[in-house]
Amino acid sequence: MKYQGPLLGVVAMTFVFGVAVATSVPAASLTTPDSFDNVQIDAAVGGEQSFSALEGEGPAVSRDGYVINTPTPTPTPKPVASSSSSGGSSEGGYGGGQCQAGSDAIGESVAFSPVYPDGYRMSDGFGPRSEGFHKGVDMLNSSGVPVHAIADGVVIAASGNGGTGGVYTSIAHKVGGQAVCSMYMHFIDGSLTVGVGSIVTAGQVIGLTGRTGNATTEHTHFEMYGADGVRYDPMPFMAEHGIG
Template sequence: MRLVRLSPTEDPDFVSPDSPSPAASASTPGESTPPLSRRELRERERAQALAAEVAAETDTAAPVATDLLDAERRVAQARAAATRAPAPVPAPRVTPLRPAPRTRVGGLVALSFVAAIVAATSLPATSLLTAEDVQAQNLTGVLAPGVDLREGSQSFVAGAVGAETVARDGFGVQERKTQTDVAAIVRTSDAGFTNDQNASIQWPFAVGVPVGDRFGYRNCAGCSVNHGGTDFNPGNGSPIQAIADGVVRTVIDGEGSLGVHVIVDHEIDGELVSSVYAHMQHGTAAVEEGDPVKVGQLLGLVGSTGMSTGPHLHFEIRIDGVTKVDSYLWLKANAGR
């Protein structure tokens, strides 16, 4: 192969430095434009992008505005329809059924129990017994038939156990008989003492009977807290006797604190000693003020007059006729001599 060397002037792609470029030769004389810098190119690109976004928003603005107007028109139509439509009738209110309140059985039972305890601790042991019940339960002997407590007055006669009846009216004042003249009564219930019916100082009952509240402080509903005497519980209608010879100072048939009561003054060991017998039945006081009495003489019948929670004898001993002492201890020390 043969190589032919061309000169620069003969090469068609050779451009002489002194010859003008094709672009320059194509330009119109006098319109020479300098090339853009990089910053200018970036600014131009940004302007073109912004123009494109504005054009896009302009294209979508019209549909959005149309949608908003259409929505407002629909809302107005709905409001107008609601105004013309009749008001809805409210549905009837249904009240839910509630279960019936439970009866507080437990509370009532507890209250009943408390009431029973109060009654049991406040009432004497035999306070709810009638005269017939007392005689049927506690008497094994009988009274002499046909004997009156007072002539022209009520009779206190029993032909058999449990057959005794007690009339509460019609007492006269003629002749008084002692309890030992009436009959000896033998009791079978538990007794708080033993009485010597031949002694000059005796207990207020011919035989032993249950003893209730004692002298001094006691926790009692409906009665005195500071108890000034001794309570004996022989049963309603039981005969009460004088503890010693003496003179009747007071006889009151009323409804004061002591109810129907009798006070007898005695001279024992040279000093004045007064005995008080309270809460007896109305109309059963067997003595009058100023009457002399003998030990064991009938004074009246057990009742529940005055401030009393049930049939019992409230018995007091007052030294010098005034000062109250423990009557149970006094009888323990002096009865039987």
């Protein structure tokens, strides 16, 4: 019983020390979770540090899949050959060779139409005049009156508003097996409805009466020619086919 005092003191000190440790050290530092077994931490003084998980261990990470679609550029469509544009651009040709080639590419013309079904007033005719030899006839009409193709055919030439003819077009026909071409000038700018390669029918509206190019009033300068490219008086041909 004489040791009771010192023994109680030792027990008390041990209890106090235990409480101090329990309250100052985190519980996590006193245990080693199983999830840390597969973690490696490499540290070196003055060097790089790395962290890695061992292959095949650790929680799997799920990510949503995605697809990047790169749109395919859409080719810009090429414009159809047309003479309705301004700026003096022209396409095709209106010589004898083009007339023959166009005629060879189409069938026989079986229908015919006047340039102006509702009539017109004749101005200068075919032949010599003070300004020089007139290679066609001038048909006067009001601005904007529709101009018609005289027969079935294919367009071999077309132009914007440039040159003496202004806005014009030329059409190849086959009549009686022969190449026959008609040409129409001075349409209103932007009114031409056909372009090179267009197939037209007799009586089809191809443009509107204007005064573009070398013209002092609204009219259509109308010409006809054949495979030799030589212009001739169109009035006998038109009278023959009832379109004078």
